[in-house]
Amino acid sequence: MFFALTSDQQAFAATVREFVADRFDLDAVRAVVEDPDGDGHPLTLWKGLADQGALAVLVPEEHDGLGLGLLDAQVVARELGAAVAPGPWTTTVLAAEALRLAGSPAQQAAWLPALAAGETVGTVALRGEAGSWDGRSGRGITVDASGERLSGTASPVDYPGVAGLFVVAATDAEGAPGLYLVEAGAQGLSVRDQRTYDGTARVGAVELADTPGELLSGGTLSGGEAVGAVTARGAVLTAADLVGVAREALTRTVDYDRDRKQFGVPVGSFQAIKHTMADLHVGVTMAEHAVLFAAHALDSGETGDPATDIAVAVAKAKASDAAWAATGAMIQFFGGIGFTWEHEAHFFYKRARRRAPLFGSADEHRERLAALTID
Amino acid sequence: MDLSYTAEEEQFRTELRDWLAGSIPPEWAEPGFWRSLDDDESFRLRREWEASKTAAGFSGIQWPTEYGGRGGTPGMKAIYDEETVRAHAPQTVNVLGLTFLAPTVMAIGTPEQKSEIIGPMLRNEVIWCQGFSEPGAGSDLAAVATRGVRDGDDFVVNGQKIWTTNAMHGDKIFTLVRTEPGSERHKGLSMMLIDMDQPGVEARPLKQMSGASEFGEVFFTDARVPVKDCLGEIGQGWRTAMLLLSFERGASGVGQYTEFRRQYDEIVEQMRRFGRSDDPVARQKMANCLVELECLRYHAMHILTQVEQGRDLGSESSMTKLQWSETFQDLWEAFDDVLGPEASLERPRPDVDLTPYQAQAMWSRSVTIWGGSSQVQRNIVAERVLGLPR
Numbered sequence: 196m197f198f199a200l201t202s203d204q205q206a207f208a209a210t211v212r213e214f215v216a217d218r219f220d221l222d223a224v225r226a227v228v229e230d231p232d233g234d235g236h237p238l239t240l241w242k243g244l245a246d247q248g249a250l251a252v253l254v255p256e257e258h259d260g261l262g263l264g265l266l267d268a269q270v271v272a273r274e275l276g277a278a279v280a281p282g283p284w285t286t287t288v289l290a291a292e293a294l295r296l297a298g299s300p301a302q303q304a305a306w307l308p309a310l311a312a313g314e315t316v317g318t319v320a321l322r323g324e325a326g327s328w329d330g331r332s333g334r335g336i337t338v339d340a341s342g343e344r345l346s347g348t349a350s351p352v353d354y355p356g357v358a359g360l361f362v363v364a365a366t367d368a369e370g371a372p373g374l375y376l377v378e379a380g381a382q383g384l385s386v387r388d389q390r391t392y393d394g395t396a397r398v399g400a401v402e403l404a405d406t407p408g409e410l411l412s413g414g415t416l417s418g419g420e421a422v423g424a425v426t427a428r429g430a431v432l433t434a435a436d437l438v439g440v441a442r443e444a445l446t447r448t449v450d451y452d453r454d455r456k457q458f459g460v461p462v463g464s465f466q467a468i469k470h471t472m473a474d475l476h477v478g479v480t481m482a483e484h485a486v487l488f489a490a491h492a493l494d495s496g497e498t499g500d501p502a503t504d505i506a507v508a509v510a511k512a513k514a515s516d517a518a519w520a521a522t523g524a525m526i527q528f529f530g531g532i533g534f535t536w537e538h539e540a541h542f543f544y545k546r547a548r549r550r551a552p553l554f555g556s557a558d559e560h561r562e563r564l565a566a567l568t569i570d
Numbered sequence: 571m572d573l574s575y576t577a578e579e580e581q582f583r584t585e586l587r588d589w590l591a592g593s594i595p596p597e598w599a600e601p602g603f604w605r606s607l608d609d610d611e612s613f614r615l616r617r618e619w620e621a622s623k624t625a626a627g628f629s630g631i632q633w634p635t636e637y638g639g640r641g642g643t644p645g646m647k648a649i650y651d652e653e654t655v656r657a658h659a660p661q662t663v664n665v666l667g668l669t670f671l672a673p674t675v676m677a678i679g680t681p682e683q684k685s686e687i688i689g690p691m692l693r694n695e696v697i698w699c700q701g702f703s704e705p706g707a708g709s710d711l712a713a714v715a716t717r718g719v720r721d722g723d724d725f726v727v728n729g730q731k732i733w734t735t736n737a738m739h740g741d742k743i744f745t746l747v748r749t750e751p752g753s754e755r756h757k758g759l760s761m762m763l764i765d766m767d768q769p770g771v772e773a774r775p776l777k778q779m780s781g782a783s784e785f786g787e788v789f790f791t792d793a794r795v796p797v798k799d800c801l802g803e804i805g806q807g808w809r810t811a812m813l814l815l816s817f818e819r820g821a822s823g824v825g826q827y828t829e830f831r832r833q834y835d836e837i838v839e840q841m842r843r844f845g846r847s848d849d850p851v852a853r854q855k856m857a858n859c860l861v862e863l864e865c866l867r868y869h870a871m872h873i874l875t876q877v878e879q880g881r882d883l884g885s886e887s888s889m890t891k892l893q894w895s896e897t898f899q900d901l902w903e904a905f906d907d908v909l910g911p912e913a914s915l916e917r918p919r920p921d922v923d924l925t926p927y928q929a930q931a932m933w934s935r936s937v938t939i940w941g942g943s944s945q946v947q948r949n950i951v952a953e954r955v956l957g958l959p960r
């Protein structure tokens with residue numbers, strides 16, 4: 196039994212952590228937050244991450260990647276979450292995952308090396324406006340009878356403004372779902388900036404009007420399975436980001452309340468605070484375990500195995516709740532200063548709150564668990 | 571990550587499964603079976619079955635062979651916990667002795683204590699009780715007032731213990747006693763191994779809210795305890811007590827998960843039976859229990875890894891206790907939430923007997939109290955893990 200990260204994985208985490216701490220501290224984050232018109236994609240951070248191999252983790256070696264697993268990738272996601280770092284890391288990794296899982300060798304060769312090197316930013320558009328992540332209530336984008344032209348709207352899409360490649364989930368003329376590649380600048384493609392309170396990201400709607408797209412096919416997975424697999428990976432990487440946010444929020448709050456004095460004593464000596472912190476510590480730790488387990492399940496499990504589906508749903512539900520709770524507590528237990536714009540608590544809170552519903556909210560994942568164990 | 575057990579451990583699983591399959595009558599799997607017996611009969615049956623398990627070599631899984639154990643790995647212990655739950659094996663009747671006393675004796679007992687205590691315990695010839703709590707000393711264990719006064723080769727003990735599990739079945743009781751007159755708190759205590767079969771010791775049952783009498787009170791009136799029956803040094807009872815309690819750490823999350831997960835499925839079955847399985851609120855409630863249960867399983871794998879790597883779990887065990895006890899309690903509160911008024915009826919329909927479930931639901935109120943209450947565990951996590959000031 197070895198339920199832990201290997202020393203290599205721990206060393207990788209430390210490298211990413213040190214790099215981000217060194218080159219992209221909270222002042223740098225603030226600069227991005229306070230420039231909502233900017234693209235939210237600081238190149239120093241991006242280049243550095245590429246140098247660390249953080250974009251190449253999951254890309255197979257034959258396409259200039261590291262050929263590692265989600266367990267390694269979640270290490271990066273956690274550190275970026277802890278640093279509330281902006282940028283299109285998650286979406287680029289997911290676009291590459293779509294290619295790795297569903298693309299033909301030619302499609303992979305055309306895109307994976309550039310994605311792994313950070314030369315191309317990728318993003319994924321999996322959900323129709325006000326639709327559901329699992330596609331049950333219809334996708335926003337449809338494909339015409341030729342199978343090559345896409346129309347409709349997907350939202351929310353992370354970092355559409357800087358993406359060179361879009362992986363779009365769409366329904367074809369027969370009603371079958373699939374993943375399609377759409378290049379930036381394609382005819383009929385437009386991006387509508389949607390603005391979000393989470394200044395550590397940039398989000399928009401992707402609108403397609405008879406836009407040329409290429410079906411990802413010839414890989415291991417296709418159709419709905421491919422869409423589901425990318426969504427599941429999105430859920431786990433987002434959950435990893437969220438536990439990074441949650442752990443850091445909790446650590447900062449504990450540090451502050453150890454020192455902050457009221458009534459002549461540190462406020463952290465009050466049991467109301469202690470017990471809340473203890474429960475949060477348990478919750479965040481459980482969420483960390485759940486992310487590890489789900490990443491491992493996806494790395495090793497068969498697609499469509501209910502046990503893997505359960506693991507993914509548990510991780511995303513638990514991480515969403517834990518991050519929301521820990522970052523809400525951060526504001527509460529910093530007191531008034533935690534509610535100010537100058538303080539960093541809102542970076543954590545807003546990032547957690549915006550990401551909690553991505554790739555399925557806690558409620559949606561719990562409903563999935565109910566379907567898997569009650570029906 | 572490698573979530574598998576070794577080939578040797580899997581081999582052990584197969585042998586254990588075979589033995590369990592041949593030794594557990596099918597009716598033991600019925601939810602109401604153990605409750606259909608009276609307390610003494612149930613205890614006797616479990617005591618005998620467990621002794622046969624020891625004879626078959628399936629007790630003391632991780633104990634050294636010199637003590638009659640199997641000399642197995644932590645992985646085998648986890649497998650043991652999982653398989654015994656799967657097979658509907660009854661709970662051990664000697665839980666306090668096996669969990670706490672035996673490892674403490676192996677660590678600090680005299681050679682005589684080692685040979686006299688462990689074998690008979692393993693064979694269920696001697697049932698052990700834990701005499702820590704007193705009316706005035708619960709969470710605050712250092713407030714124990716039961717006193718022992720030296721008289722020749724004996725201590726003479728007077729005082730009272732309370733909420734003593736198995737008080738009415740116990741043969742002996744490991745007891746925290748104040749042996750230095752006028753001493754306070756953690757000082758001047760000794761751990762005594764007291765024979766309950768003597769005129770100076772009287773056990774009285776206490777009826778629990780569930781209706782059962784699994785615990786009781788133990789009164790000491792000039793009870794005599796030979797000095798050689800102190801465990802650890804005289805006057806160092808606190809240290810012995812802390813060592814003893816540390817063996818709760820690593821308690822089997824794998825087994826608990828297996829048991830609670832089955833209970834989850836049983837509740838789901840009742841949901842279906844009473845037409846509640848489509849209710850979206852009930853589904854959310856149950857699914858949230860499942861989230862916490864699965865987390866308990868992952869946590870158990872994490873703990874097992876730590877143990878296999880030889881790490882000291884320290885205060886992390888407080889987190890384990892919080893996760894399993896709170897999750898178990900939530901699960902059994904969900905039972906009522908999802909079933910509605912039917913949940914409280916013994917026989918909502920002539921063919922449906924809910925009493926075994928209600929017994930679990932009532933029992934679930936105790937798990938956040940014993941073994942260090944949830945509040946005490948949160949204090950430990952906050953102070954010793956997170957470093958918040960006292």
Ligand SMILES: Cc1cc2nc3c(=O)[nH]c(=O)nc-3n(C[C@H](O)[C@H](O)[C@H](O)COP(=O)(O)OP(=O)(O)OC[C@H]3O[C@@H](n4cnc5c(N)ncnc54)[C@H](O)[C@@H]3O)c2cc1C
Binds near residue numbers: 666702703708735941
């Ligand atoms: C089913 C069962 C079996 C038991 N078996 C045994 C046994 O075999 N042997 C034995 O010795 N004992 C046994 N006990 C006793 C158990 O160990 C005690 O009940 C437990 O330690 C709590 O002590 P108490 O009951 O005196 O509660 P108290 O300590 O009086 O606590 C009352 C309330 O105050 C809270 N509290 C206490 N201290 C603090 C604090 N510092 N901060 C915040 N809140 C606090 C507690 O959490 C609790 O909610 C058993 C109890 C039960 C319920």
